[in-house]
Amino acid sequence: MATNFSASHTQDSNEIKEMYCEECDSHTGEYATAVAFCVDCVEYKCKTCKEYHRRHFKSHKVQDSDNMPHDFYLEKCSAHPKQLIKFYCSECCIEACKLCKDNEHVKCSNVNHLPTLASGIQNSDDLKNLQQNLDKLSADIKDTEKLLKAKSEVVVKQEEKATEACKKHKDRLVEAFKQQHQDLIDDFDKKMEETIARLKKERLELVQELSEKEIKFKNKITQAETDMKEEVVSSNTEFKVLKSEHLNLVENLEVLTADLEQTQKLGQNCKHFIKLKSTKQLCGNLHRNIEQIQQAYIQHYKFKMFNIQPTELSLESDTIFFTFVEESAVERKVVFNFDIKCDIDLISSLLVLSEQTLLISYYTKFSIPVIIYDVGTSHANYMDDIKFDAKPFGITKVSDYKVAVTFPDKRMIRMITFSEDMKVLDITKIPGNGYCTGIAYRNPYLVVSYWNPASIKILSMSGEVVKTFDKDDNGQKLFIKPWYLNVSPDNTMIYVSDRKEHTVTCLNYDGKVKAVYKDDQLKRPHQLAVDEYGSVYVCGFHSGNIHQLSSDLTKVKILVDKNDGLDQPRSVAYCPNTKRLFVGMPNKIKVFNVSLE
Structure with missing residues (x-):
């Protein structure tokens, strides 16, 4: 086959x-x-x-x-x-x-x-010739082998003689070199003994001199501290006087009330009439004093330490070591700005995790890029890209190396823990309890905004619902589309942006509405940021600007707008240490350096 x-x-x-x-x-x-x-x-x-x-x-x-x-x-x-x-x-x-x-x-x-x-x-001649040639080569190789052997013996003897001569010369040079080193060491030891004796004497003199300077420095800085305390105490003297007057008002009111009750009980109508008239006049004075106290101005200030190097010159010449800077207003201005190109078309949220670490929630992709940037320049580098099986939206800082991220499509929240070099150590899932979008951390709870139905919920760190805010005292809906939220520095207020109503609402943690901000120049508000003084910064996505509001949602100013290069700003984050405001836009993050006016 x-x-x-x-x-x-x-x-x-x-x-x-x-x-x-x-x-x-x-x-x-x-x-x-x-x-x-x-x-x-x-x-x-x-x-x-x-x-x-x-x-x-x-x-x-x-x-x-x-x-x-x-x-x-x-x-x-x-x-x-x-x-x-x-x-x-x-x-x-x-x-x-x-x-x-x-x-x-x-x-x-x-x-x-x-x-x-x-x-x-x-039987060919070629084969015979080849065989003869091979036989001759074999004989030549044997003769060559004998010749190489004889020459090798000569080479070996020459190598042995040269090696022995080289070793002897090397030993002589090494011995001479060692002796030179020993001479140098002996000479150095002698000089060292002399130097140690001299340095001990100089050290004793230096210790005495520095001790005297330390005493002078302590006296000087103690006096500066005393002056600083007096200045701090006197900064709100008028307010403290008003506080004392308030105590007097309380006592006067109690006395007037007791006298009226006494004359009324005793039936002393004449005295009661005269006391009523005098009390009425005093009440007017009391109302004016109360109004003065309520409107009393409190001096805001920030303690500032001067970066002084305690050199001999500074110890003798400097007299100011620390002071406080008055902050009568928290209005900020833009000093200069730069851009970070990130090639991300839809930045949902930004989070400043540290002075050099910026996190982005990237809703159109299943990832969160981690950006490391140099605080001294406009240079930025992608460090990592955390992949997920769903689209991330809101993001908030829980601790220095832990964040919480909302995943609306999955109705869940993930807790992500990083190492010091920003490598992911652990990702934990907790229930989102609905279509969760915005998120903020208020120890020990998470504050989360929701769609369908529109509400704000306070969650435990395990995802259990502690409180829900969806209606006001009259039973009306608080929100239509609560998109983002943030909390005040003292953790007493919640700020919520409503993209449908074009508003920012301030709630306390009982769900009571304290203020609502609405302005014709704010369209489709998105992410909110809050600075260390309680100022609120909100993105106007369609209006192309950033509104700066006070803690009670009074408009301070439009901080930046389209003239500053804003185009559909969707996200914003603030770094209190570097005083920088990060604004996320399609394919770019603008970084503004802001300072107090």
């Missing part, structure tokens, strides 16, 4: 004992034993192909099995894997298949059938 002929069947294989039909191998890929050879075609044929060939090519000389070449060379051509190598070009000194012969050796005049050329190789 015919079988497939493998390319592994080579001339050296012990399994191949007979030639196969080239016609069958070429056209059907089957193996068939060759029983004839066409001299004109230079091809081996099986019985069937031989009969077919004789019938159609009657002029061709076909040799039978006894007379055909039996020195088979079954290697395939590397250029034509289906062709056997059957020829040898004596001009090019290279073997060839039929295709190579017809194409590449067409101009060669000495291309012959390989088995025919090899038939007389055993």
Whole structure:
């Protein structure tokens, strides 16, 4: 039965004992034993192909099995894997298949059938000459081996002599070098003893001198501290006086009330009438005093330490070591700004985790890029990209290396813990209790905004609902689409942006509305940021601006707008340490340096 002929069947294989039909191998890929050879075609044929060939090519000389070449060379051509190598070009000194012969050796005049050329190789002059040449090479190699051995003995003796001389010279040089070092060490030890004695004396003198300067410095800074305390105490003297007057008002009111009750009980109508008139007049004075106290101005200030290096010059010349800066207003201005290119088309939320770490929630992708930026320049580098199975939206800081992120589509919140080098250590899922969007952390709770139904919920860190705010005292809806939220620095107020109502609402933690901000220049408010003084910054997505509001949602100013390069600002974050405001827009984050007016 015919079988497939493998390319592994080579001339050296012990399994191949007979030639196969080239016609069958070429056209059907089957193996068939060759029983004839066409001299004109230079091809081996099986019985069937031989009969077919004789019938159609009657002029061709076909040799039978006894007379055909039996020195088979079954290697395939590397250029034509289906062709056997059957020829040898004596001009090019290279073997060839039929295709190579017809194409590449067409101009060669000495291309012959390989088995025919090899038939007389055993008795050829070439083989005899080659054998003689090999015998001569063998004899030359033996003679060369004897010569190399004799020369090697001379080389070894020379090497031994040179090595011994080199070692002796090396030992002499090393010994001389060691002696020089020892001389240097001995000389240094002598100088060191002299120097130590001198330094001990100088140290004693220095200690005495520094001790005297330390006493002077302590006296100076103690006096500066005393002056500072007096200035701080006197900064709100008027308010403290009013506080004392308030106590007097309370006592006077109690006395007047007691006198009226006494004259009324005793039935002393005349005294009661006179007391009533005098009390009425005093009540007017009391109301004016009360109003004065309620409207009393409190001086705001921030303690500031001067960065003084305690050098000898500063100890003798400087007198101011710390002071406080009055902050009569929290209105801020933009000093200069720069951009961070981030190639993110939809920045949902920004979070300043530290002075050099900015996190972005990227709602159109399933990731949160982590950006590390240099606070001293406008240069920023992507550090990592945290992948998720859902789209992140709101993000808030829980601790220095932990954040909480909302995933509205999954109705869940994830707590992400980082290492100091901002590698993710742990991600914990907690129930979101609805389509959660904005999020803020108020120890030990999470404050979250929701759609459908629109509400604000206070959650425990395990996701349990503690409070829900969705209606006011009259049963009316508080919000239509509460988009983002934030909390005040003292954790007493919640600020919520409503993108449908174009408002910002201030609630306390009992759900009572304290203030509502609505302005024609604020359209589609998005993320909110709050600074250390309680000022609120809100993005106007359609109005293209950032509104600065006081803690009671009074408009301070439009801090930046389209003239400052804003285009559809969606997110905002504030860094209290660097006084920088980060505004997220499509494919860019603008960074504004802000300061008090």
